[in-house]
Amino acid sequence: MRFSDEWLHSYKKNQKTRTKAAVKSAGGASVKSGKTSAWLAAALEISVHAKALAALVKNPDLRKGKQEHFDQVRIFDHFHRHNRVIYDHLYAVPNGGFRLKATAAAIEAEGAKRGVPDMSLEIPAGIYHGMRVEQKHGKNMPSEFQLTWMRRLKEQGYYVLLSFSPEETISVIEQYAVLKAGEAMPAHENDGFWSE
Incomplete structure (x- = not known):
């Protein structure tokens, strides 16, 4: 973080x-x-997001190996405090992380799919049905499964963002949320990493 x-x-x-x-x-x-x-x-x-950030302040070692997790916590904390409409329509998809094989198999049997973006915003805006965010940290790049999902969702009319910082994600979500009917998001500097 x-x-x-x-x-x-x-x-x-x-x-x-x-x-x-x-x-x-x-x-x-x-x-x-x-x-x-x-x-x-x-x-x-006090939100669960604020509590997680407070725990991190007390023990910065918590973020080792969990940078993307805490980046997402910051994003949700921001919208919990500053924009409840966005917060109420934004959710995380718990696909990442390490699980026991039995747990992973059970989740997959329930319909979980590898590569689905980390966050979904269920607010239509501009020309889009909704927004999806793949959150990365540092030099991490999307997997082939993630690239497939990002491209698939874009083809279906969703705005898709590949982001490398919580500040970037917050800024782009706020831009997206105020699009008027018929408007499109401008090209994003990270589109070249995944968009065909």
């Missing part, structure tokens, strides 16, 4: 500021007092 000291400081500051402002706007009531509305409880809720 790549984040600077400035990002971490800003993240901590924003979390504290948001909590104080939300409590103040509720007339000083706390979540534990039971006097807050459902929206305030949701606003003050």
Whole structure:
């Protein structure tokens, strides 16, 4: 995972500021007092993504071998905090990772397929049915299975992104989400790695 000291400081500051402002706007009531509305409880809720990032701050060794995992955690944390519409329509596809052979066989029997992109955004925008993201870290490149899926989804009218950083993914998702009917995304610098 790549984040600077400035990002971490800003993240901590924003979390504290948001909590104080939300409590103040509720007339000083706390979540534990039971006097807050459902929206305030949701606003003050610490997401699983924020908890994972907090654990990483406490123990940076957690990211060894899990860089792509924590990149995705940052993406979901961002949208959980900043755009709930996108967050509510964005999900991860748990295809990666190492599993026991029996577990892998069971998941495959249920219909899991190798190479499906890491994230799906189920919001139609512009000329697209939805968006798919294959998230990579460093110099990692997509497998042949992933390339096949990316090309197949593009042919079916989805916008497909190959991304190498969480910041890039967040930026492109935000661009995609505001496309007007009939608009297309501009060519992306990473398209040459996979698009035919």
